[in-house]
Amino acid sequence: MTAVESRAATEPDATGPDAPGPDGTSPAAPGQHATGPATTTSWLARRNPTVKAAILLAASLATLGFLDPRPLLALYVLALVAVAASARVPARTLLLAQVPFVVFGVGLVAVNALSRPGTPLVEGAPVSVEGLTVGVALALRGLVIGVLTIGFLSSTPPRDLMVSLVQHARLSPRYAYSILAGHRMLAAMPARWATVRAAQAVRAPLRRGRPRFGVADAGRAAFALLVTSIRSSERIALALESRGLGERPRTVWRPVPIGRADVVLVLLVVAGWAAAVVLAISL
Numbered sequence: 505m506t507a508v509e510s511r512a513a514t515e516p517d518a519t520g521p522d523a524p525g526p527d528g529t530s531p532a533a534p535g536q537h538a539t540g541p542a543t544t545t546s547w548l549a550r551r552n553p554t555v556k557a558a559i560l561l562a563a564s565l566a567t568l569g570f571l572d573p574r575p576l577l578a579l580y581v582l583a584l585v586a587v588a589a590s591a592r593v594p595a596r597t598l599l600l601a602q603v604p605f606v607v608f609g610v611g612l613v614a615v616n617a618l619s620r621p622g623t624p625l626v627e628g629a630p631v632s633v634e635g636l637t638v639g640v641a642l643a644l645r646g647l648v649i650g651v652l653t654i655g656f657l658s659s660t661p662p663r664d665l666m667v668s669l670v671q672h673a674r675l676s677p678r679y680a681y682s683i684l685a686g687h688r689m690l691a692a693m694p695a696r697w698a699t700v701r702a703a704q705a706v707r708a709p710l711r712r713g714r715p716r717f718g719v720a721d722a723g724r725a726a727f728a729l730l731v732t733s734i735r736s737s738e739r740i741a742l743a744l745e746s747r748g749l750g751e752r753p754r755t756v757w758r759p760v761p762i763g764r765a766d767v768v769l770v771l772l773v774v775a776g777w778a779a780a781v782v783l784a785i786s787l
Contacts, residue, residue, distance in 0.1 A: 609643030
């Protein structure tokens with residue numbers, strides 16, 4: 505055995521779900537993040553990812569049945585408190601993460617208030633009461649789903665999610681590990697972009713002591729990022745195929761269990777959802 509083969513035999517698999525990340529860190533343990541803020545001690549981070557994904561999907565579909573802003577506002581406040589407490593997401597992070605949803609919600613309110621016919625809000629104004637009500641309800645619907653999504657993403661490591669989907673949702677390993685590999689590539693793109701731009705800065709002309717970049721430089725950097733990403737995805741695909749992914753049953757090194765606490769989580773969500781809706785309707 506040559507020195508290269510000996511080193512390859514002792515090094516960990518660089519394409520497996522538990523391989524070190526792009527920054528050289530070791531994979532996260534169950535209930536621990538591979539990327540993003542650490543929430544290893546939060547109660548929600550220790551819950552089963554498949555259960556949380558099912559709750560997120562069911563809650564998102566349940567909001568579609570409301571066009572009254574009152575229950576949606578109650579659900580939004582409840583979701584904010586629940587995510588901040590159970591996932592231990594800092595208030596500043598939680599608020600900043602909602603900015604895209606707020607911008608989207610403002611657009612919904614404006615479009616519906618101006619385009620829907622109905623009773624004018626103010627005499628002579630093109631804003632209708634019915635359109636404003638529907639727009640606010642749609643905006644709150646998006647905010648509720650957004651808060652729940654933030655709580656899910658901040659408390660669910662990608663590796664645990666894929667393993668749990670294979671275990672409990674019977675998702676094909678071909679899809680699960682392909683998604684996980686794509687997630688790791690996406691997480692590595694900012695570092696690759698910085699590397700490409702740093703290489704350009706070495707060759708770029710200086711302006712007042714700083715590299716001068718133009719639109720063409722950004723285009724070349726984007727093309728270089730695209731090429732390197734395609735090459736990496738090709739290597740990963742070949743590595744997964746060479747291991748016979750999906751051809752036979754696979755074992756899991758660190759299974760993700762479902763316990764009584766996951767049942768408690770489901771009951772708490774159902775009870776809280778029902779209580780918020782009943783309270784809002786009764787007001």
